[in-house]
Amino acid sequence: MGAEPAKPAADALEVAQALLARLPGLGPRSARRALLHLLKHRERLLAPLVEALARVDAALARCPVCGNLDVTTPCRICTDPKRDPALLCVVADVADLWALERARLFPGRFHVLGGLLSALDGVGPEDLAIAPLLARLDGVSEVVLALAATLEGQTTAHHVAARLQGYPVRVSQLAHGVPVGGELDHLDEGTLAQALRLRRPL
Numbered sequence: 001m002g003a004e005p006a007k008p009a010a011d012a013l014e015v016a017q018a019l020l021a022r023l024p025g026l027g028p029r030s031a032r033r034a035l036l037h038l039l040k041h042r043e044r045l046l047a048p049l050v051e052a053l054a055r056v057d058a059a060l061a062r063c064p065v066c067g068n069l070d071v072t073t074p075c076r077i078c079t080d081p082k083r084d085p086a087l088l089c090v091v092a093d094v095a096d097l098w099a100l101e102r103a104r105l106f107p108g109r110f111h112v113l114g115g116l117l118s119a120l121d122g123v124g125p126e127d128l129a130i131a132p133l134l135a136r137l138d139g140v141s142e143v144v145l146a147l148a149a150t151l152e153g154q155t156t157a158h159h160v161a162a163r164l165q166g167y168p169v170r171v172s173q174l175a176h177g178v179p180v181g182g183e184l185d186h187l188d189e190g191t192l193a194q195a196l197r198l199r200r201p202l
Contacts, residue, residue: 013035016035017031017032017035018031056071059071063077066097066111067094067111067112067113067129068110069094078109083107083108083109084107084109085108085139085140086141086142087106087107087108087109087140087142087144088108088110088111088133088137088140089108089109090113090143090144090147090160091111091112091184092113092114092148092156093114093115095185096146096185097112099185100196102189103193106144106196111129111133113129113156114128114129115127116148116152117152117155118152128156130159134163134167137164137167140169141169142170143172144172144196144199145157145160145171145173146174146196147173157173171201173199174196
């Protein structure tokens with residue numbers, strides 16, 4: 001059998017637009033506008049973006065210490081000597097870690113749980129990185145639970161806090177500034193700063 005004929009460029013454009021539309025915050029119309037903008041600026045935007053994504057895809061790895069995504073292992077946060085090892089901030093996923101890191105407000109290190117407890121979605125304690133968290137507590141004086149102010153987030157926070165009982169650590173959580181139902185990745189830096197500053201014992 002001969003090789004399959006190459007797909008026409010129109011098909012490739014449709015595939016690219018459909019893939020862009022799957023990104024958070026982009027629907028079909030916004031994906032089409034983004035694709036057209038990239039195509040109009042192929043040398044300045046499209047080619048560098050394709051090259052950067054290829055490099056990320058080749059090098060990206062999950063940090064074996066905290067669960068962050070980075071191109072180095074362990075990640076640059078875990079290996080940063082300027083970080084305070086006595087402070088550990090627990091987040092649900094990498095998007096939350098990046099949101100807090102973008103604000104550059106937390107001087108310690110992070111731990112990614114990999115999700116939130118959810119009976120509806122079948123996510124139980126064994127599905128989260130709680131055991132690795134407990135294994136990291138040597139030298140830690142405070143654990144900050146930076147979890148969403150949703151039912152799932154608060155259920156997870158209370159479960160993790162219960163698991164931390166008996167360990168010589170102070171457990172706190174984000175306070176004022178995070179609205180009920182708020183997702184960390186959608187909050188501005190001022191709101192995150194207020195929540196971190198006013199964290200309270202759990």
